[in-house]
Amino acid sequence: MYVKLCGLRTGDDVAVAVDAGADAVGFVFSASARRVEPDAARRLVADVPDRVLTVGVFKDVGPAEVRRVAERAGVRAVQLHGDYPRAAFDEVAASGLALVRAVALTPDTDVRVGAFGEEMLLLDSPEAGSGHRWDLDALDGARPEGRWMLAGGLGVDNVAEAVGRARPWGVDVSSGIESSRGVKDHGLMRAFVAAARAA
Numbered sequence: 001m002y003v004k005l006c007g008l009r010t011g012d013d014v015a016v017a018v019d020a021g022a023d024a025v026g027f028v029f030s031a032s033a034r035r036v037e038p039d040a041a042r043r044l045v046a047d048v049p050d051r052v053l054t055v056g057v058f059k060d061v062g063p064a065e066v067r068r069v070a071e072r073a074g075v076r077a078v079q080l081h082g083d084y085p086r087a088a089f090d091e092v093a094a095s096g097l098a099l100v101r102a103v104a105l106t107p108d109t110d111v112r113v114g115a116f117g118e119e120m121l122l123l124d125s126p127e128a129g130s131g132h133r134w135d136l137d138a139l140d141g142a143r144p145e146g147r148w149m150l151a152g153g154l155g156v157d158n159v160a161e162a163v164g165r166a167r168p169w170g171v172d173v174s175s176g177i178e179s180s181r182g183v184k185d186h187g188l189m190r191a192f193v194a195a196a197r198a199a
């Protein structure tokens with residue numbers, strides 16, 4: 001089970017995520033209580049070993065700005081939330097960044113992993129980063145195959161049940177590992193990785 005911990009903001013957050021065995025860590029560059037400045041993220045990214053993927057998270061930000069911020073921060077991948085055309089993905093990928101396509105599941109969602117050139121697909125709630133669950137029954141008949149992550153209101157207490165129902169390749173979490181909005185709880189971070197791996 002691939003595990004991404006998102007919305008990290010401090011050096012201690014990063015150290016705990018790496019020590020807990022996260023596969024990927026996310027830094028939010030869009031409007032959010034979790035937003036970090038690119039230069040601050042660059043200092044955090046410097047302490048992440050190569051085995052852990054660093055992901056910049058963007059919502060409704062144009063491809064040129066995504067590239068500029070991602071390159072400034074030094075992340076290796078970007079996660080794009082919003083109504084991006086295929087050309088925007090291609091423009092970002094041309095700079096060598098790996099892509100995570102983040103979508104909410106609707107009847108019109110293209111759930112084929114790689115349909116927009118992405119390495120990973122993220123199925124999230126319609127309100128990204130809200131901590132809200134979504135109806136996993138919607139996956140019946142629309143379940144992706146391959147490298148797709150489940151997100152949206154996951155936490156230590158429900159990740160096993162959610163994985164059992166959705167059968168994702170990976171999971172992604174932000175709100176569920178916080179003590180208050182934007183403040184990571186290091187005990188919950190460790191417990192989440194363990195619970196996801198045991199699921």
Ligand SMILES: O=C(O)c1ccccc1N[C@@H]1O[C@H](COP(=O)(O)O)[C@@H](O)[C@H]1O
Pocket residue numbers: 006007026028030031032033034057058059081122124125128129130131132151152153154172173174175176
């Ligand atoms: O966390 C945010 O504020 C955020 C802002 C803009 C785009 C995405 C954001 N968060 C992403 O939401 C999912 C899961 O969130 P949660 O566990 O339900 O809180 C995760 O991929 C975050 O990167």
